[in-house]
Amino acid sequence: MQFDLSALETATLVFIATLVFAAVLAIFVLTAALAAMLLLGLGRLAWAVAAGMLLAVVHGINAGWEIVARAAVGFPSRTSASGAREPVPAPSTGTYPRVI
Known part of the structure; x- marks a missing residue:
């Protein structure tokens, strides 16, 4: 027996x-939503990597500049044996303390 659409x-x-x-339509919408989520995830990942790298570069520049500045002035590093920074007294400008 053959299937006949004319019988419907x-x-x-x-x-x-x-x-x-x-x-x-449902397959198209689901595929588009999945593609959008993947692109947003990849964009967020790229942004996080770029921001992390930029932050690392800035911290590296700051650390390097501190080493260079201390070497140029001839001051030793202001860290105690435990590695914690010691407070540095701020010089006074006369009437008001210096604020930087």
């Missing part, structure tokens, strides 16, 4: 076609 009513064919069209 028009309303049944319209209903089946509507379900197929809805499935195609």
Whole structure:
């Protein structure tokens, strides 16, 4: 026995076609949403890597500049044996303490 579409009513064919069209649209929307989430995730990852690298470069420049400045002035490093920084007294400008 062969399958004959002419035996189906028009309303049944319209209903089946509507379900197929809805499935195609749903697959398209889900695929687009997945692609958007992947692109946003990759963009966020790239931003986090770039920001981390920039922060590392800035910290490296600051550390290097501190070493160079201390070597140029001839001051030893102001750290105690435990590695904690010792407070440095701020020089006074006369009436008001210096604020930097």
